[in-house]
Amino acid sequence: MNYLDLIQILDSSIRLATPLLFACLAGLFSERAGVFDIGLEGKILISAFFSAAVAALTGSVWLGLLAGIASSMVFSMIHGLASITFRGDQLISGVAINFLAAGMTVLIAQDWFSQGGRTPQLSGGARFSPIELPFAEALSGVPFIGPLYADALSGHTILVYVGLLTVPLTWYVLFRTRFGLRLRAVGENPGAVDTAGVSVVRLRYAAVAICGVLCGLSGSFLATGLAASFTQNMSAGRGYIALAALIFAKWRPWYALGACLLFGLLQAISNRYSSIDLVLFEIPNAFVLALPYILTVVILAGFVGKAVPPRAGGQPYVKER
Amino acid sequence: MTAPAIELKGISKSFGPVQANKDIAIRVMPGTIHGIIGENGAGKSTLMSILYGFYKADKGEIFIRGERTEIPDSQAAIRAGIGMVFQHFKLVQNFTVLENIVLGAEDGALLKGSLSKARTLLKQLSEEYELHVDPDAKIEDLGVGMQQRVEILKALYRRADILILDEPTGVLTPAEADHLFRILEGLKREGKTIILITHKLREIMETTDTVSVMRRGEMTATVKTAETTPQELAELMVGREVLLRVDKQAATPGETVLNVENLQVVDGSGVERLRGISLNVKRGEILGICGVAGNGQSELLEVLGGMRPGKGRVTVNGQELDLTGAESDARTRRRRGIAHVPEDRQEEGLIMDFFAWENVAFGYHDDARYQRGVMMNNDAIREDAEAKIAKFDVRPANCWLKAKNFSGGNQQKIVIARELERNPDLLLVGQPTRGVDIGAIEFIHEQIVALRDAGKAVLLVSVELDEILSLSDRIAVIFDGRIMGERLPSETDERELGLLMAGITDTDKDHSVDEIEENLAHATGKAG
Numbered sequence: 001m002n003y004l005d006l007i008q009i010l011d012s013s014i015r016l017a018t019p020l021l022f023a024c025l026a027g028l029f030s031e032r033a034g035v036f037d038i039g040l041e042g043k044i045l046i047s048a049f050f051s052a053a054v055a056a057l058t059g060s061v062w063l064g065l066l067a068g069i070a071s072s073m074v075f076s077m078i079h080g081l082a083s084i085t086f087r088g089d090q091l092i093s094g095v096a097i098n099f100l101a102a103g104m105t106v107l108i109a110q111d112w113f114s115q116g117g118r119t120p121q122l123s124g125g126a127r128f129s130p131i132e133l134p135f136a137e138a139l140s141g142v143p144f145i146g147p148l149y150a151d152a153l154s155g156h157t158i159l160v161y162v163g164l165l166t167v168p169l170t171w172y173v174l175f176r177t178r179f180g181l182r183l184r185a186v187g188e189n190p191g192a193v194d195t196a197g198v199s200v201v202r203l204r205y206a207a208v209a210i211c212g213v214l215c216g217l218s219g220s221f222l223a224t225g226l227a228a229s230f231t232q233n234m235s236a237g238r239g240y241i242a243l244a245a246l247i248f249a250k251w252r253p254w255y256a257l258g259a260c261l262l263f264g265l266l267q268a269i270s271n272r273y274s275s276i277d278l279v280l281f282e283i284p285n286a287f288v289l290a291l292p293y294i295l296t297v298v299i300l301a302g303f304v305g306k307a308v309p310p311r312a313g314g315q316p317y318v319k320e321r
Numbered sequence: 322m323t324a325p326a327i328e329l330k331g332i333s334k335s336f337g338p339v340q341a342n343k344d345i346a347i348r349v350m351p352g353t354i355h356g357i358i359g360e361n362g363a364g365k366s367t368l369m370s371i372l373y374g375f376y377k378a379d380k381g382e383i384f385i386r387g388e389r390t391e392i393p394d395s396q397a398a399i400r401a402g403i404g405m406v407f408q409h410f411k412l413v414q415n416f417t418v419l420e421n422i423v424l425g426a427e428d429g430a431l432l433k434g435s436l437s438k439a440r441t442l443l444k445q446l447s448e449e450y451e452l453h454v455d456p457d458a459k460i461e462d463l464g465v466g467m468q469q470r471v472e473i474l475k476a477l478y479r480r481a482d483i484l485i486l487d488e489p490t491g492v493l494t495p496a497e498a499d500h501l502f503r504i505l506e507g508l509k510r511e512g513k514t515i516i517l518i519t520h521k522l523r524e525i526m527e528t529t530d531t532v533s534v535m536r537r538g539e540m541t542a543t544v545k546t547a548e549t550t551p552q553e554l555a556e557l558m559v560g561r562e563v564l565l566r567v568d569k570q571a572a573t574p575g576e577t578v579l580n581v582e583n584l585q586v587v588d589g590s591g592v593e594r595l596r597g598i599s600l601n602v603k604r605g606e607i608l609g610i611c612g613v614a615g616n617g618q619s620e621l622l623e624v625l626g627g628m629r630p631g632k633g634r635v636t637v638n639g640q641e642l643d644l645t646g647a648e649s650d651a652r653t654r655r656r657r658g659i660a661h662v663p664e665d666r667q668e669e670g671l672i673m674d675f676f677a678w679e680n681v682a683f684g685y686h687d688d689a690r691y692q693r694g695v696m697m698n699n700d701a702i703r704e705d706a707e708a709k710i711a712k713f714d715v716r717p718a719n720c721w722l723k724a725k726n727f728s729g730g731n732q733q734k735i736v737i738a739r740e741l742e743r744n745p746d747l748l749l750v751g752q753p754t755r756g757v758d759i760g761a762i763e764f765i766h767e768q769i770v771a772l773r774d775a776g777k778a779v780l781l782v783s784v785e786l787d788e789i790l791s792l793s794d795r796i797a798v799i800f801d802g803r804i805m806g807e808r809l810p811s812e813t814d815e816r817e818l819g820l821l822m823a824g825i826t827d828t829d830k831d832h833s834v835d836e837i838e839e840n841l842a843h844a845t846g847k848a849g
Contacts (some may be wrong), residue, residue: 178427178435185413185424192411195373196425196475197396311414319375 003147009268010152015226016271017264018156018163019044022218023242024249024256025170026211032174032251033207034187034312038094039079040215041239042101047072047219049105052119052230053112055126061224064126068223069216075101076212084204087316098239106232119223119230128157128225159221166214170253183207187310190317200317215239237293244296250307266292324387326351326483326514327372332381334367341367343538345381349483349531354505354515356525356546359535360558360758361729365518368535369485373405374398385483399426401483404476408488410468412460418471419443419456422478439478446477450507453835464842466497466834473504484508485516490524494613494841495786495819500834502528520759522551523787534558559759569770572794575604578747578778579625584633586620586802594620595631596802602747602778607769609793609810610782612822613841617802618782619664622751625780626661627651628669637747655684660740662733664751664782670736671724678706678720681739713738714764730761737765741772748772751782766792786815800824801844 023040030037047068055064075097082093106117113119133154140150174180182203186193190200218238223230241263248262249255270292274285287294325348332345341364349355359365370376372383374392383390385401392398398405412421419439427435440456447453452470460468469489476484486505490498505515505528517529525532526546533543534557542557555563579602586595595617602608612618624631630645637657643649651661663669671680682691682702691702706720713734715727724732733753740748750769754762769792773779783789789796790810798805798821805821820828823837824844 176432178430178432181420181424181427181432185416188413188415189411191407191409192413192421192424195395195405195407195411197394197399198425 003144005272007147007151009265009272010148011155012268012271013261013264014152014160015156015264016267017260018160019218019222019226019238020242020245020263021163021257021260022166022214022221023239024245024260025166025253026214026218027243027246028170028249028251028253028256029183029207029214030211031246031313032187032310033183033204034190034310034315034317035080035083035204035208035211036090036094036314037079037208037211038091038243039075039097039239040094040211040242041235041237042094042098043072043075043212043215044219044222044235044239045098045101045105045233046075047216048223048234049109049119049219049230051220052122052223053109055122055224056113056120056229059124059126061122061126061128064224065217065220068220069213072216072219073209073212076208076215080205080208083316084201084208087318090314090316102233105230109230109232117232122224122228126224127228128159128221130155131158131161157221157225159217159225162217163221164257167253167257174253179206184310187312190312194317194319204317218242241292241296244299247307247309248299251310263292263295266295323351325349325384326386327516328384328387329368329372330382330384332368332371332378332383334371334376334378340538342371342378345535345540347533347540347543349514349516351386351482351514352509352512353530354509354517354528356529356532357516357518357535358520358522358525358532358554358558360520360760361756362758363535363558364538365535366487367538369405369487369516369518372398372485373403399479399481402481403483403485404473404479404481406469406472406476406484406486406489408491410465410472412468412471414461415459417457417459418454418463418474421460421471422456422475426479442478443474446474450477450504450511452477452504462842464838465492466494466500466838467842469493469501470504482512483514483516485518487518488520489517490519490521492614494822494837495815496823496832496834496837498524521787522554525554526551536560555759561760563759564763567766567770567791569792570774572606572773574606574794575776577601577603578638579780580636581625582634584621584624584631584635586617586624586629586631588620588629594802595624597633598799598802598804600797600804600807602780604778605773605776606794607773607779607781607792609789609796610780610799611784611786611789611796611818612799614784616799616822616844618799619751620802621799622661622664622749622780622782625654625659626663626749627654627659628663651684652687655743658746660743660745660748662736662740662748662750662753664755666729666732666736671732673725674723676720677710677715677722677724677727677735678703680724680735681706681709681720683739685739685743709738709742710735712742713768728758729756730758730765733757733765734761737768741768744777746777748777748779749782750779752784753781754783754785754788786818789818790815798822 023044027037027040050071051064051068054067055061079093079097082088083090109117109119136150136154140146174184182193182198186200186203194200222234227234245256245259245263248259270288273288327349329345329347332342334342345368357365371378374394374397377393383392390401392401419436422443423435423439428438429435443456452474454467454470489501493501509515519525529546531543532546534541534554536558582599584595584598588594598621610618620629623629627650630649635642635644637659667673691698703720710718710720715731715734753765753769769779781792793810795807796810797807798818800822801824805824805826817828820832823840825832825840
């Protein structure tokens with residue numbers, strides 16, 4: 001493996017990490033507010049479909065993006081309604097959303113496009129195109145740093161950069177604003193927020209709405225940035241991996257970036273190499289492909305130290321007497 | 322004449338068929354401490370929740386400083402200058418003191434300005450009312466007394482001039498409680514109005530100017546504290562004459578039943594809960610264990626009751642108990658003549674969704690007389706349950722009612738009936754009267770003393786010092802997993818026990834509240 005290979009792997013790591021990152025931050029907002037969301041997967045999927053479908057129909061990727069976000073928001077609100085307003089079980093509501101998205105997307109795709117549950121291939125203005133970062137050309141000649149900047153960091157679609165910027169933004173909102181303070185409080189002790197005269201319901205809905213927007217971005221990037229169409233179940237467990245990354249990151253934005261990049265890297269490696277030759281023995285292809293998922297299991301099994309979730313997570317808030 | 326700080330007229334509130342508040346009228350004058358006393362379920366908390374905007378009254382009017390005020394939510398209550406210190410603190414555990422105080426009362430969308438302004442104001446408030454706390458400490462690192470101060474500061478920061486405290490001393494040592502009352506006196510001098518909700522008569526007598534008594538949702542009387550007696554208040558609360566002190570003869574201890582030597586317990590997360598405890602209980606004797614919750618007394622009961630493994634040597638009637646192996650379960654303990662009334666009746670003593678008769682059989686359901694071949698003989702169990710329910714005066718006397726449909730006192734009677742009727746050699750009993758009304762307390766205490774008089778050994782764990790002092794024949798104080806000392810109830814008092822409970826053994830000297838706080842936070846910090 002030479003330096004150029006490394007650059008290419010890094011380049012695709014960043015690209016593959018982006019949908020995870022959006023979903024992970026989506027989960028972060030929701031769970032920090034005390035609403036567990038196993039339905040990230042379903043929201044990514046529904047957004048991927050509507051982004052691709054609307055982009056294909058209108059030829060505009062931006063309209064596709066809006067449609068993706070809107071559909072994800074609708075699902076978010078269903079989750080909010082079930083778990084905040086009606087105080088239902090958040091796990092069940094999330095699972096229902098995943099099933100609904102998995103079935104609905106294929107059904108509508110077949111009805112609209114008759115291509116076996118896919119959307120047509122997107123091209124031109126119906127896809128996000130790469131953006132050259134300033135001076136990428138000029139710096140590409142510089143040894144070592146040049147290719148890193150020009151090939152790994154530059155040349156992604158706009159959503160990749162939006163994703164990277166969302167990390168400091170999330171940090172700022174959570175830890176430096178009034179909204180963030182209240183959001184974190186409502187996930188830890190909603191009683192404290194309620195008795196302080198702030199609406200628990202409104203805060204949780206706000207968090208769930210942000211979660212919807214970010215899942216929308218994730219799905220939209222998946223179908224119009226990473227791929228060029230919607231295919232059946234294209235989210236491929238990313239929602240769950242994002243949840244694992246969230247636990248790995250201990251519900252913190254910067255750690256979330258690190259965790260998602262790690263998962264992205266593993267995916268990049270498994271995409272690039274069918275098998276890894278370690279001289280003495282060879283890691284078989286199936287194992288390499290399974291790496292991100294194996295890591296997920298390892299993380300969820302708690303091999304990464306103690307992660308304390310928000311204390312009031314998963315519990316509907318009921319005023320006590 | 323000045324307008325009352327708070328006046329309620331004709332407040333009524335029902336939850337389904339239960340009328341929690343019935344036509345309540347009350348006037349609280351500004352600059353006074355007004356006590357509200359009543360048994361559990363008398364409607365005190367409901368009334369205060371209405372005042373704090375948690376519930377909307379079905380009927381009635383609220384006047385604040387003479388003006389009619391609607392309080393649809395907590396925001397409105399805060400605007401009206403009402404602050405509330407809840408029994409269970411409403412603090413975010415992993416936030417700093419400052420963040421907790423600012424929460425909900427921020428100045429703008431960004432935190433920076435709010436926090437620095439709050440820091441200045443907090444400093445002023447701390448000095449004015451002698452409520453010292455470190456603004457940058459995390460709540461989870463503070464002891465309960467300190468957390469309570471944060472709650473009071475929170476209310477003051479929101480410019481509350483009417484402060485409601487709901488059972489504020491439940492979690493405090495006597496010294497901390499005294500300190501709290503000094504703070505309340507100070508607030509009163511500054512012209513604040515204070516409403517103190519409690520079920521402890523002593524607190525009412527010592528601190529309040531006027532007192533209102535509630536019973537079954539009604540306000541039965543409002544009197545000047547100086548013109549009443551604890552006996553009169555107790556009768557107003559219960560509606561009949563009650564015995565405030567336990568009526569018992571001196572103990573005549575016989576041979577040792579329980580002997581514990583160097584008992585150690587390490588919990589699931591590797592924290593040492595008991596650090597080598599030795600004690601003994603004799604026939605015809607009640608040994609009371611007192612201590613601030615979380616200092617190892619729960620673990621002691623659990624090890625002896627067979628619910629948790631331990632290390633050390635424990636004998637009952639001279640026979641050693643298995644503390645870790647196959648014979649260390651609760652069932653074997655019961656066969657060895659140990660009965661256990663656990664601290665938390667709802668979690669460990671009962672199955673709330675099961676009928677009373679099923680609950681009466683639990684733990685003894687494999688008794689030969691409850692069997693009919695491979696089936697259970699439910700008729701026999703029910704017959705037995707009915708007899709016990711009648712004997713222990715469980716109300717309503719209906720064994721087809723689920724455990725959750727009984728009041729706290731009657732739930733406890735079910736547990737006590739089950740354990741005492743087995744005629745155990747040793748009774749382990751934890752918090753026998755927590756959340757139990759005065760009438761039932763009297764009854765339960767009588768039963769425990771009767772068991773002692775029948776020549777049985779009783780190990781009593783309670784956080785209520787009054788209970789420990791009046792029931793025990795000997796008192797052992799536990800702190801941070803160790804026994805700090807044993808005392809005879811006739812030769813000690815609340816002050817001395819309070820200091821021992823904070824790990825201070827030189828009880829002759831004076832000790833500041835801060836020292837006590839420090840010690841307790843240290844101990845619970847290690848334990849938590």
